[in-house]
Amino acid sequence: MSNDAQASGEGIVTAALMVIGDEILSGRTKDKNIGYIADHLTAIGIQLKEVRVVPDEEAEIVAAVNALRARYTYVFTTGGIGPTHDDITADSIARAFGVGIDVDERALKPMLAYFEKRGVEVTPARLRMARIPFGAELVENSVSIAPGFMLGNVIVMAGIPSIMQVMLDAASRRLKTGKKMLSAALDLHRPEGEIAGPFAELQQRYPDVPMGSYPFQRDGKPGTQLVLRSTDPERLAAAEAELKSLLTARGWL
């Protein structure tokens, strides 16, 4: 695999995702954001290289974000920016960066207008959602107004999927993106164990085109999806052509 080489290559933009929340780790809530964010980043030319799910504990959040932001172009977080005491993401990110945090007028004004229009009481808890680390840019929330933010290379988003998704769109507009990871997939109606040998040989001849093999069952019969990936369309096409002729020669296509 040449992913690490690619990650340091020109035009390659990488990311990690931190999913913050005890409820994911206990199983009470099933994460719906990892797959969505993976698809989105792949589509816009950012390579997701790592995901961590961490509990609602400041020391854990600080350690993870500091490890990841040093290593990848961007770090996205989901969860922990609501009004209740277990929402500690904003404070934890401020701590990780060693900056202060307070209610931010840019966040507060539209929230107050939104609350007033809807007759929602302004509680100290709700004002917590306007707490933004010093130096951060806001990330717009067109669903429920209370914003996310971007501090350095860290993008902090809500955990509720519908809100996360509009924040991800808003944040994406200001991110640099790189070469898109392209892929080609072939469904083969043979079990994985038969194609493995020739597939491995093909991988050796194309070390810059990562190849994966994913078994499936269809109508009770085993099949294999072969996936080739590259940021270079010509190399991808060449590898795909060789794979097809290799399979055709065996009567498998």
Add this chain to the structure above:
Amino acid sequence: MSNDAQASGEGIVTAALMVIGDEILSGRTKDKNIGYIADHLTAIGIQLKEVRVVPDEEAEIVAAVNALRARYTYVFTTGGIGPTHDDITADSIARAFGVGIDVDERALKPMLAYFEKRGVEVTPARLRMARIPFGAELVENSVSIAPGFMLGNVIVMAGIPSIMQVMLDAASRRLKTGKKMLSAALDLHRPEGEIAGPFAELQQRYPDVPMGSYPFQRDGKPGTQLVLRSTDPERLAAAEAELKSLLTARGWL
């Protein structure tokens, strides 16, 4: 939150999960194992404290498993133990432990019998699935025979959900389990911002009972699920009773 204190306490068993696979990070495959394993571990009295999704790269797998196995009672892995060249989990785990790896007679014999019975050709690729690190115990696979394994405190399982699930059952029988994390949940038909203040005060009086708040929308109206968690049934019941009387006093229950 007192999770860290609890994690080091007597009778507490912790775990991390590593999901291994480029296909999860690219979005091509949507993970179905994290939520299942979280539920299973909670039910048997093992606290899942961290999840990492890592790519099919040996250095990444080695670094993650060595970080996690030093920190938690158990580390579970899913993915990367099939017959193809991108299945590098077994070799990576052997490398992480600094032990050798080779075809294991205990794994090979039932696999050969299974292949013969079904008329499946024995290919070098299929024999790869019998490669087990030295010193590991096998983890039975009643679905498709090729086993997982347990080396030290690391349990290596398949990525295909149906196979992972039988391996998890097989492995669980030999694991020590701890106090079960109990929980109580209350659905409140009020938005999170109203309950946040009194809920935070309750949390302060019960630092040993982690409390979480999860907003939801039902019939277009905002609601909040309040969740209390503890390994001590008496403390949980006391906190739940206080929460109920607090909500009743406000006319919210």
